[in-house]
Every structure is written in C-alpha cells, then in structure tokens.
Amino acid sequence: MSVLWLVLLAGVSTFFLGVFVWAIIQHFLTVEIPSTLKHPAKLRFLHCMLLYLITLGNILEKLRICSIPRFLQFVQDLILIRKNSNVAVTDMHFGTVPVRLFKPKEASSKYRRDTYHGLGSFLAHETDSLVLLVGYRKLPDYHHPVPFKDCLNATIYFLKNLEILGVDPSRVVLCGDSLGGWAVATVTQVLTSMPNLPRIQTQVLIYPILHFINFQLPSYQQNKNVPFLTRDMLLMCVCKYLAIDLSWTDAMSTGAVIPLDKWKKYRKWLSYDNIPRRFWRQDTQPEVLGPFNEAAYLETKHVWNAEISPLLADDKIIAQLPKTFLVSCEHDVLRDDALLYKRRLEDQGIPVSWYHAEDGFHACINLFDKQPFSFPCSMKVTNAVARYIKDMC
Known part of the structure; x- marks a missing residue:
C-alpha cells in the first residue's frame, strides 16, 4: 500500500511540475517585457505563477470539476490579509448586495480575505474617509448586467443613507x-x-x-x-x-x-x-x-x-x-x-x-x-x- 501511495505522490508531483514548466515555456514564447519596466525578473515570476494557475484552472474546467474564475477565486481566498489597527472593518449588506465598510482610526477585529482589502484600508486611513467596497456578483455564475446592477443598487442605497453613515x-x-x-x-x-x-x-x-x-x-x-x-x-x-x-x-x-x-x-x-x-x-x-x-x-x-x-x-x-x-x-x-x-x-x-x-x-x-x-x-x-x-x- 505504501508503494502505491508513493507512486501516486510521484505522479501528482510530476503533473504539477509539468504544468509549471509548461507555464514558463508559454511565458517566454508569448510575453513581451518592455525595457523600461522596472524589476523585470519579478514581473516574469509573477506572470509565470498567473499562467500556472490559469493552466490548472483550464484543466479543471475541461474536466468539469470547476471553472477557471471559480478556481482563481478559491486560490485568492487562501491568502490572508493583514489587519490595520487604524481601521475598523464591517461587513454588511446594502439591500441584497454585500459590502465592506472601512472606517479610519479604530481597530479591526479579524483578518479579511479580499483582493482590495489592503487598498480599501489604506485609502480609509490615508484620506481619513469612510471607504465602501461593493461585493458585486461575479463570473462564472453571473454576467452583464448583474455586476453593473449590483454596483448601481449599492451606490443608490449608499447615497440615500449618507446621514446614517455619517458621510x-x-x-x-x-x-x-x-x-x-x-x-x-x-x-x-x-x-x-x-x-x-x-x-x-x-x-x-x-x-x-x-x-x-x-x-x-x-x-x-x-x-x-x-x-x-x-x-x-x-x-x-x-x-x-x-x-x-x-x-x-x-x-x-x-x-x-x-x-x-x-x-x-x-x-x-x-x-x-x-x-x-x-x-x-x-x-x-x-x-x-x-x-x-x-x-x-x-x-x-x-x-x-x-x-x-x-x-x-x-x-x-x-x-x-x-x-x-x-x-x-x-x-x-x-x-x-x-x-x-x-x-x-x-x-x-x-x-x-x-x-x-x-x-x-x-x-x-x-x-x-x-x-x-x-x-x-x-x-x-x-x-x-x-x-x-x-x-x-
């Protein structure tokens, strides 16, 4: 049994290594890095990782396990975001649309997962403002005009409740x-x-x-x-x-x-x-x-x-x-x-x-x-x- 597990582990490792090598090859065959870009090696590495994840997502999509957008969202959700002790973070809903409020100069209670969490926190602190992130519905389940309507409805709700929010x-x-x-x-x-x-x-x-x-x-x-x-x-x-x-x-x-x-x-x-x-x-x-x-x-x-x-x-x-x-x-x-x-x-x-x-x-x-x-x-x-x-x- 232990031999079978070792064979399976070797096969899985070879598969992931092969996909990564393929992503590297694709990068150097198709991508152009302008000479004026600073830190080109860093950019190449990040793009290779992106191609690697997209390739894995494409394989999962073809196997009908999950779509590329859903796989990338899953990977993103694995990343922990640091809290900012100068900003309070509140998750709530404007109607049916999930939103996240950033309020400066108060402590956040826990870590959050969101690509724009760090930016929202930074802007709230640096500009001494209330910052709102809209959690509009995304691909692969939703297409236009759903994301647009979510953003519009959340904005209208926000504008109608400025006094309550202290804006x-x-x-x-x-x-x-x-x-x-x-x-x-x-x-x-x-x-x-x-x-x-x-x-x-x-x-x-x-x-x-x-x-x-x-x-x-x-x-x-x-x-x-x-x-x-x-x-x-x-x-x-x-x-x-x-x-x-x-x-x-x-x-x-x-x-x-x-x-x-x-x-x-x-x-x-x-x-x-x-x-x-x-x-x-x-x-x-x-x-x-x-x-x-x-x-x-x-x-x-x-x-x-x-x-x-x-x-x-x-x-x-x-x-x-x-x-x-x-x-x-x-x-x-x-x-x-x-x-x-x-x-x-x-x-x-x-x-x-x-x-x-x-x-x-x-x-x-x-x-x-x-x-x-x-x-x-x-x-x-x-x-x-x-x-x-x-x-x-």
Whole structure:
C-alpha cells in the first residue's frame, strides 16, 4: 500500500511540475517585457505563477470539476490579509448586495480575505474617509448586467443613507480600477438622470476599460503581450463577461464586427486620431477594419450600448459628469481607453486630472502592499490616488 501511495505522490508531483514548466515555456514564447519596466525578473515570476494557475484552472474546467474564475477565486481566498489597527472593518449588506465598510482610526477585529482589502484600508486611513467596497456578483455564475446592477443598487442605497453613515453628501467619491473603473464610469453616467440623489463630487478611474469596440488602438498593439493583461486575455474576459462566444474574438480584434455606418458615427470618439502623438510608435499600424462579418456583429452588437461602452454616451450626459481623476499606465492595453475618455470629458468642459505611470502596467496597484512583489509604480499610483482624494475632500 505504501508503494502505491508513493507512486501516486510521484505522479501528482510530476503533473504539477509539468504544468509549471509548461507555464514558463508559454511565458517566454508569448510575453513581451518592455525595457523600461522596472524589476523585470519579478514581473516574469509573477506572470509565470498567473499562467500556472490559469493552466490548472483550464484543466479543471475541461474536466468539469470547476471553472477557471471559480478556481482563481478559491486560490485568492487562501491568502490572508493583514489587519490595520487604524481601521475598523464591517461587513454588511446594502439591500441584497454585500459590502465592506472601512472606517479610519479604530481597530479591526479579524483578518479579511479580499483582493482590495489592503487598498480599501489604506485609502480609509490615508484620506481619513469612510471607504465602501461593493461585493458585486461575479463570473462564472453571473454576467452583464448583474455586476453593473449590483454596483448601481449599492451606490443608490449608499447615497440615500449618507446621514446614517455619517458621510458628508458634498464629499462623495466613486473609485474603481480596470472593470471596477468601468463600473464607476457607467454608474456615474446613470446617476446623472437621478437628480434627487446627492451628487457625486468626483470619479476616480484607474486604468479603466471604457469601450468594447476598437481593439486596434495603439496601446492594444504596443502592449498586446505585456503582463498582466494581454490583449488575448482581455478579449477572453470581455467575451465571458458579456456572454459572447469565444469564437468571435478574432472578428472583434480585427474590427470585423464594426458596421461602416457605426464607425463613421463613432470614429470621432473611438479612433486613435484622438490619442496624443507621443503615444504612437513607428511600428503602430493604422486602423483597418476587417471584412464585415454580419453574424459576428449580431452576436456582439450590445457592446454599442452606452451602458456597456460608456465612451459612447451622449454629449449631454458627459457634460453632467463630475470632476474626474484618470490613471493610465504606459505598459497597459487599456492605456488608450483612459486617453480617449480624457479627451471626451475635456471637450465637454469637465475638469480632468490625469496621472500617467510611465513604468506602470495593468493591475500594478493591487501589488502596492504585497511585499516582496510590489513595484515602484504600485506605490506611486496608490499614493497619487490617495493624494487626489484627500485634496478633493
């Protein structure tokens, strides 16, 4: 019996080692590390670990044991988050939506597990503010519009109960990164049609995704293979979130899903003509729409809704938006989304502050407190956000 256990242990160990070697090979075959990125070895290691976990998740998904998102969530839940003695943490519900409140200068009773726990705690302490994290429902069980509605409903509940929570109605800030930045942008736009609620003072969008249409922008070309968000990974996530079959990713990346009449109407907001020339490179290819694929368009046409692509909102809505702080990272496929939105807001007279991390990459803010895996850009972006919120409030 002991021999069988040893054989089983050796087989399992060989399997996991083989998967890890495969992840390393995939990394070096497909990933580009820009020369200006600091600590490239650290970034390579972290990306190899991410590929390793994704590969394991993919194997489990194919075996119908669990999906990739569920497996990654399981791994995340294994990570203990340090408590901050200067911040009190309370888990509660706004209606049916779970939320987490961070209140400065009181002790937290226990450890919590959440990717954004450290950031929420840091912002609460540094800005002397009440910080709310929304536990919106996620993949694989929920697709759009469920996460959006959870964020909207939680925000409305929050705004209706500011007095109970001890929050000044004139100092409310909405903040989010990546898909969370998209949620902030869409929720803030919807709130412009609800004048009876307290007005949002400012929105903070950290490398947000603001449209799901033009994947040929310079940043999508220049950073298509840069960790932690490659263009292929972004397209996969977009399709899963919007319940689009993955077979349409090629048509989406080449622009074959874009009808000519819609491109003529929205090019003024979507084209890389609006990207400052300093972000172009000599090898940047011009935007060329692939041969129009009507079937692909019919499967993806909901991306033209402003609720999904807030960059396409009408001017009258954009003109009602609050002051905005935009964060972009040089080595991020979503860099140009922020630049396009900056132009849209400024054209409508909205005050915009902008922080650009020259050595930054997607998701860098999540590593600001993850020593020894933090990067200089991680802390710079975090401090920039905290400083802006503190100055505004």
